[in-house]
Amino acid sequence: MWAAGAVCFFAAWGRSGTLEPDAAYSLDLVVGLILIMLLCDWIIVGPVLRMLFRRRAESEAAPHRGLVHIFVRSLLHIVKVTAIIVCIVATYFLLNTALIRVFKGDRGAVPLPLEPLLFGVLYGLYSLAFDTIAAAARRARRGRRHSAA
Numbered sequence: 402m403w404a405a406g407a408v409c410f411f412a413a414w415g416r417s418g419t420l421e422p423d424a425a426y427s428l429d430l431v432v433g434l435i436l437i438m439l440l441c442d443w444i445i446v447g448p449v450l451r452m453l454f455r456r457r458a459e460s461e462a463a464p465h466r467g468l469v470h471i472f473v474r475s476l477l478h479i480v481k482v483t484a485i486i487v488c489i490v491a492t493y494f495l496l497n498t499a500l501i502r503v504f505k506g507d508r509g510a511v512p513l514p515l516e517p518l519l520f521g522v523l524y525g526l527y528s529l530a531f532d533t534i535a536a537a538a539r540r541a542r543r544g545r546r547h548s549a550a
Contacts, residue, residue, distance in 0.1 A: 406521030485527045
């Protein structure tokens, strides 16, 4: 979560911190957040967690799996981070729309701008949700494989 908050702080917060539906840079901002978050995960967060918990890299832990497995895992990570950022943007849009309607505000106003703390918390919650879904899918697949054998 701290990395997501830092990425939001350095990459997005300085750009007026808004995700308006009509803003020309909203798509650029979302794509930029995705790319920077991926780089941060691969270059900073992954190695720090491996050193902190004394875990080996996947290529060292299972060299028999090969490059295709590593490519597929990387592709799935890209899809996961993209889905998380899109969910966060959708959450901000929904919260802002609800706040505008509840408090009868101006449609062009942004009552809840993009800010690092909420962005980090939402990133952590959505990441946990996607990891839980992936773990349940793996358990279900293993259960089918063992029952078929």
